[in-house]
Amino acid sequence: MRYFIGNWKMFGVPKSINILNKINSFHSTDKNRNKYRVIITPPYTLIESYAKYFKNKKISIGSQNCYQKEQFSSNTAAVSPYMLRSVGAQYTLVGHSDNRGEGDTDSMLKDKVKHALKNNLKVVFCIGENKSEKKNKKTLSILKKQLIKVLEKNFNKNNIIVAYEPIWSIGTGKIPTVSELKKTTIHIKKVLESIFKKNSPAVLYGGSVDGSNVEMFKEIREIDGFLIGGASKSSKKFIDIIKNYYR
Numbered sequence: 001m002r003y004f005i006g007n008w009k010m011f012g013v014p015k016s017i018n019i020l021n022k023i024n025s026f027h028s029t030d031k032n033r034n035k036y037r038v039i040i041t042p043p044y045t046l047i048e049s050y051a052k053y054f055k056n057k058k059i060s061i062g063s064q065n066c067y068q069k070e071q072f073s074s075n076t077a078a079v080s081p082y083m084l085r086s087v088g089a090q091y092t093l094v095g096h097s098d099n100r101g102e103g104d105t106d107s108m109l110k111d112k113v114k115h116a117l118k119n120n121l122k123v124v125f126c127i128g129e130n131k132s133e134k135k136n137k138k139t140l141s142i143l144k145k146q147l148i149k150v151l152e153k154n155f156n157k158n159n160i161i162v163a164y165e166p167i168w169s170i171g172t173g174k175i176p177t178v179s180e181l182k183k184t185t186i187h188i189k190k191v192l193e194s195i196f197k198k199n200s201p202a203v204l205y206g207g208s209v210d211g212s213n214v215e216m217f218k219e220i221r222e223i224d225g226f227l228i229g230g231a232s233k234s235s236k237k238f239i240d241i242i243k244n245y246y247r
């Protein structure tokens with residue numbers, strides 16, 4: 001199974017559902033439709049209405065983040081996994097570099113993953129090195145650290161997806177080379193196998209994926225799909241990614 005996950009970030013109002021309707025229609029009739037899943041993470045404001053609308057359709061709805069407590073608390077503006085699940089979210093991103101940059105620590109991320117799983121949300125756990133870490137050849141050690149500090153053997157790996165998103169690639173149009181990315185993905189899967197003592201969960205790539213560069217990634221069979229930011233805000237761009245991947 002492959003995954004195409006669209007992260008809308010701070011984008012979208014109720015009528016933006018038109019974008020998802022087009023993606024859903026494409027997915028429903030695509031000859032490759034059983035080979036992949038489409039998940040979209042709109043902002044919190046749209047989760048309930050979109051999840052209701054797409055309940056028995058192809059697209060699944062997720063959240064871009066969740067708070068590191070399970071149910072209710074006194075933290076202003078926080079939204080817990082329990083609250084997200086109660087309005088129909090099926091997935092949540094955890095550890096996106098935007099949120100790590102705003103102060104999410106490994107121990108907060110561990111609590112997010114734990115509470116999300118407990119509340120039946122599937123977790124898309126994001127990791128990635130920054131530009132200077134890459135320059136100093138620290139990529140593999142940074143990724144290993146990000147994984148082992150948060151994921152635990154007793155977490156249900158069937159409900160976890162890992163998204164490798166090099167920070168220097170997000171929104172920049174810069175992407176790793178095929179050989180770099182293959183090596184990094186294999187490394188991530190090895191670390192995950194050692195954490196879970198079984199097969200690795202799915203590992204996605206994210207960072208400036210679009211319809212013209214996605215073909216390059218299909219050579220890397222270790223990559224189980226993509227986390228797509230900018231291009232997920234346009235139905236045409238998002239559909240082009242899927243079409244070109246299977247061409």
Ligand code: PEP
Pocket residue numbers: 007165169170171172206207208209227228229230231
């Ligand atoms: C992201 O923010 O998760 C992302 C991958 O963005 P983009 O595709 O725009 O680089």
